[in-house]
Amino acid sequence: MKRFSLNQATTRHWPLPDLVAGCAEAGVTGAGLWREDVQAYGVERAAALIRDAGMTVTSLCRGGFFQQSGWEEENRRAIDEAATLGAPALVLVSGGLPAGSRDIDAARAHVGEAIGRLVPYALDAGVQLAVEPLHPMFASDRCVVASLRQALDLAAPYPAETVGVVVDTYHLWWDDGVWDQIARAGRERRIACFQVADWVTPLPAGVLLGRGLPGTGCVELRRFREAVDAAGYTGPIEVEVFAEEVWARPGADVLREALAGYRSHVAELPAPVEEDDRAP
């Protein structure tokens, strides 16, 4: 339970003060936040709200989208916001192909250059850039970084404290190379954030909002948690689910189900009780 964090995207329509109160009531101390929501509420005000509730921000989503004009200024603002919130990591969704382009190699090279340009600023701000590989179904329009190996290769030229990676079960579950890459990410000390969502079909149109709460799909979530643990990761475990049907429900109900799914399918199982321990 200590490591559980509610990513705000899971309860999208839950106003931030209600989310914070709901988390406090449920004993949840971590939250992953989103820039749009934080900006709407006020960055300083959100930072104070979280801090005053004894909570921490586990990540800020998201920077990236390096194929858009003005990406550098926008990402500097995102780094500033992460610093203000005390978020250790800024999640980078790197963006898809530029309009009309078919040159995915060039788009990937540009992501590498863009990260390099942001590194000094992130270092000054004390924010780790967290390169997130997205599922290959998003490669053209949201993120040309489509595997954990690619994300680690992009991070490799820079210090681990400044450029890390996100391990998100939803994006990576299909990849039989992911276990070796999680071990590598651990050795390179680059796991900035671990996010959990389940894979459910059929996918909806647009495929963005088809994720499932932990336990509702086919991903070996516990295997992923054990793998990041074995790689030395001790940080938060964010439940991050985008789904219209989840969003339609009250935030507190979703949080309850997310916690139940987390306990059953992600967290360490309680050690079996030994006979001797039960004896008086």
Next chain:
Amino acid sequence: MKRFSLNQATTRHWPLPDLVAGCAEAGVTGAGLWREDVQAYGVERAAALIRDAGMTVTSLCRGGFFQQSGWEEENRRAIDEAATLGAPALVLVSGGLPAGSRDIDAARAHVGEAIGRLVPYALDAGVQLAVEPLHPMFASDRCVVASLRQALDLAAPYPAETVGVVVDTYHLWWDDGVWDQIARAGRERRIACFQVADWVTPLPAGVLLGRGLPGTGCVELRRFREAVDAAGYTGPIEVEVFAEEVWARPGADVLREALAGYRSHVAELPAPVEEDDRAP
């Protein structure tokens, strides 16, 4: 033009005799067929129709779905049908996870065992089994084989004339490892079929019917064709597009557009005309 083949799935509602007549009129001599359509028309009758038109069947789709009960009998029937049609390759879509299972490693191991069981029968029939890696968005419900490397690893224990792979641009375009794997597939003489479709977004619900005709999306189709050529592949190039909006149009129109897209985005460009050649 000699290598162009129309996969029947591209013009799904075009009756087989009309498709054959339309291909003849357009100078197209190859067609990839689908079992359901061939069975509905009659396998022997379809074989005669194609043969009498001077055409060849470039592949039969599809065997596989090894997670379904009765897969072995069903795949033997598919091999028989391929042999009757003179199709050199039976495309295998290997199937997803068994109902309720999260064990993708076990499902992949089962695919390997199933292929092994079919090899002697395919060898006798003179049909090459063609393992098709599908896009990872289909990994849970249609095909646990999600990369060309996996498909080649599955094929590796068996003779290349009996187990090959399908290179389909739609499924593989996002993978930066695909170029090395195409070269490997060539060295191992395993490219059984090369299929072309373009990637277009947004994806429709269910994601099966979202493909684009060549040139309508973001895939480097010519780069793929050059890569399979460089790997020594000299076989047919099937245009295989599943899309409701393509299916809604007359077959002959779709064939015309597929040919135009093939010429502009896939085929070798005509050699530039030299000054000297133009002189009388």
